[in-house]
Amino acid sequence: MNDRMRIRLLILRVLVLSLLVTLGARLWVLQILDGERYRRVAETNRVREVVTPATRGMIVDDQGQPLVRNRTSLVISVNRSTIDRQSDKGRAVLDRLATVIGMPRAEIEQRIRFCSATVKAPCWNGSPYQPVPVAKDVSSAQALAVIEHPDRFPGVSADLQAVREYPNASLAAHELGYLAPVSQDQLDAQGGEKGYHLNSLIGVSGLEYTYDDALRGADGVERLEVDRFGRVAGTASTTDPVSGDHLVLNLDLDVQRAAEQALGKTLESLGGGARAASAVVLNVRTGGVVALASLPTYNPSVFVGGISQTDYSALSDPANGTPLLSRAYQGSAAAGSTFKVVSTAVAMQQMGAKGDDKFDCAPTLQVGDQIFHNFDGSSAGPITLHQSLVISCDVIFDKFAYDAWVADGGLRNGRGPYQEPKEYFVRMAEAMGFGSRTGIDLPGETSGAVVDRADAKKIWEELKDSYCRRAQNGYPEEPDPVKAERYRKYAAEACVDGYLYNAGAAVQFSIGQGQYLSVSPLQLATAYAAIANGGTLYQPTLAKATISPDGRRTKLIEPTVTGHLPVSPEILAYIRDGLHGVTTEAGGTAAGVFADWPSDLVPVGGKTGTAEVEGKGDTSWFASFAPANDPQFVVVVSIPESGTGAEYAAPVAKEIYKALYGVGQPAALPGGKPPADLPELGRDGSFGGGAGTTAGPAPSAQGAAGQGTVVQGAVVQGAVAPGVAGPEAAAPGAVLPALWPASGPAAHSGTEPAAATSAAGGAGRSPP
Amino acid sequence: MTQDPGPTALRSSPVLVRGRIGQLRDRASGRHSPLRRLDWPLQISVVALALIGALLVWSATRQRMEEAGSDPQTFLKRHLLNLAIGLVLGAAATVVDYRILRAYAPFVYLGSLVGLVAVLLVGTTVNGAHSWIVLPAGFQLQPSEFAKVALVVGVAMILGEKHEDRYTGIRRGEPGHGDVLLVLGLAVIPMGLIMLQPDFGTVMVLVFVTLGMLAVSGAPRRWVLGLVLCGVLFGGAILQFHLLKPYQEARLTSFVSENKATSSSGYNVDQAMTAIANGGVTGRGLFEGQQTQGQFVPEQQTDFVFSVAGEELGYLGAGGVIVLLGVVLWRALTIGFQSQDSFGALIATGVVCWFTFQIFVNIGMCLGVMPVTGLPLTFLSYGGSSMFANMVAVGLLQNVRLRSRSDPYAL
Structure with missing residues (x-):
């Protein structure tokens, strides 16, 4: 060393x-x-979540009648983590279960296997710790067989689970929407923030989508500590589920039903097929949607538990009329003469026309080389704008539009010595909400189309090349050579001067025709509501409030004003008066339809429309409001491929008014008013029948007139004898049953005491 | 006994003439008695580490044993039994004068080679390595562990001889080229045999022990540097030309690769690191580590026993284990420093290299900074052969200590 x-x-x-x-x-x-980061990893290593879905809130109408509720279903579930630990991998247990529920073991095994890239449905894509539902709606005997023998059925459970139920079948399907399991993308993007879990059902359409956060509630989560082999060692934490809020709508079930039935009858009379139709009822004072009907429709219960590919294809097939699509807010078309309210407003507000000025309703108007006819080529001579609305004279509005077009520089498109084009008609249409979404609380709304000079040029620039190609090559795919040549000529013209906003287009626009205008029934209803209420544009709103499971009001959805019409109140009143004339004056386009209508009690203002569609039948329109002197509701009906507005749409609107006001039937909205109060949530968790539903007349009026007529008594107060109280109101009401024989039993009980009538008001609303 | 008679008094004072038994008692407990002169900090640290190891092994296994329907204390008891046997073997290694041991070194070495050949013939494969000889009563023998001891003793014998004559103590100079070649030959044979099992980790231990002892012995510098260079080139070539079995390569490289979870060794390390991080400063408490009790870390009672300390005892506990290991290495080096001859110093050097390499690679593996090599953590990991070999090594250190030059009263 x-x-x-x-x-x-x-x-x-x-x-x-x-x-x-x-x-x-x-x-x-x-x-x-770095400990914290690793501890988080450790957490996911060790903790598995078992989710107890929260009970989703109900959707009820303005009076508490359920549109969507939850039904309990006895569900048999199999817990994989227990089954897999059996010595035979659970084969014996599943065999026993197969005999109990009458489903082959192979099928049960398919349902409980885990989904993967190669294993497709039926399979389970949830957590291995989550019981997998294998049979829904089993009988209580079957459930008991499982529950009472836990030794023979380890890992098998039978529980009551809530599933969505639609007590009115297809009613208001487009508005209610449906649920679907959350997608992986949504889970990744919003899972934490929104409290989604694997297999959470979330609203993907309609109100279920818009108010998903309120309806869904918060799922219960039990966090289990597991070891490397997935065996449960203990519970880390437990959160109980919190039920979702109930959603109360402005929509009224009875009005909705009346609208759908009236539309259905009309479509039937037209021959059915792939035909569609829609109707909108709005509360003009709030924008509340009282009914929003579109046919064909579907029963949302096909989506419960997952829709099959076949069903889904059928619902989106145009040959069936594309039932998934709501024509009321997702489809648009030319508005026809219903659009003349816009033109009248322009003529009076911007072009100096006075109410008693007379204009020549000639049979034709020549614009360049085009001749525009009145609808039936008739001449009415010099008439006022009022009369022009009543008889729906085209030529007078054509002339205003032509003059405005000339003043805007005509074909010169605003260049040269002319000023910027004013484009009164287009601007007025936009001010009334056309060409943009109304903002209704539903997804997928259409914005329709309003095309001005700049837009027209832009569109042409995009399409120019294809026009010019077509001008050269023609339309070889068109079998009819005459048509093909006509299309080719049109393409050739468009290729050269398609950017020009020509007089013809401007003139067509003023009467709601042509390619530069497309409106949805909901947009038209919103515009008419603004005209009816004195100029305020409301955002149409289906939901009124949310109510917590314990009955507290959690959110009140206030009316939202989206704009004001740039039209003076006097002009609006003039227009309303003209529209009232449509249903009441001689020569009024809807006077025939409303001949038997009690216009003295519930005056209706409306406008028919007949929009021509190239190669198809006309679209029948009726846009209206009532009572004309103090508007409460707007009703718009649209029936494509039918005929004139007076022939098809107006009668449907009349049917809806009958239901609203109770003409010859129990009134859907007693007093002709939407209920002022929210329905009360009963102790049993359902909404009590008719609670707080009557708003309006004094009990004495009800007592005197009985149910069928009570309502009209209320209207009379406002319409004919303002300020005159109840008892007088009963007088005209007594006459009514004779004029409109009622089918309902209540109509005959004219002398029922007040209290009983009030109760009958509720009873009359129960589903037939 | 408080009286300190001293050696002179013992010899001269008739008053203090005692009976044979009294003498023995004095020898055992007196200031200069071998028991007193043992390196107690070393011994206490070693026993403490082995006891901590027993607890950690118990914690890592009791759940699994219980689920298997066995006695949950099985591993605890066996670890303690291993410790007891190891202490006896260590005592034996201490009692025999290492200068006598030096004479028997060739036999120790040859004996270890016999074991290594035997394991190739009748051994059992565990975790891909053919390293165990199964004995009756559930015991297993891992000859490669004893090869470590044999190599340390063998190399120390060759290199130590060059410093002093065995009998005269006359200095004869530093090891020459012939000695180096002899040492290499001596080392290559067990390395080759162990490579056949294959047990790459143990081969690396032998490489480092040999290199360390050569360097400290004062072998020609060009040899030491050349060997290091060879090792680097060899290692590079192994990885470059994929000479290792795929699982061996995966173990070695998983600690630098990105997608750890894809390979099983990466998974082991991930789980071990997660467990250690989960411990935080004070740990989850014994038997309370969720990662450990959930059996997320494979091989936790052997290769990954440090992760139990990390999770259940926290930074204080796991750091304490490192400190105790540091005390062992420190004392071992001191013993080498104070050794009266080169043989003793080289034994201490070999043991330190061996322990240091295993400790650093094993703990480094649990912490994700060293490759997975399957080396046990000295004194803590469960394993009889490893425990016996470690305790024999400690016994050798004590042996050197008892006979070191700084002690004029060496027996």
């Missing part, structure tokens, strides 16, 4: 020490500096 060796040993000592210090430092980094 020498000194040099000692020195080398000292060096070794330093080396050893530094290695140990390195380890200590690394340990410090791992346990203390």
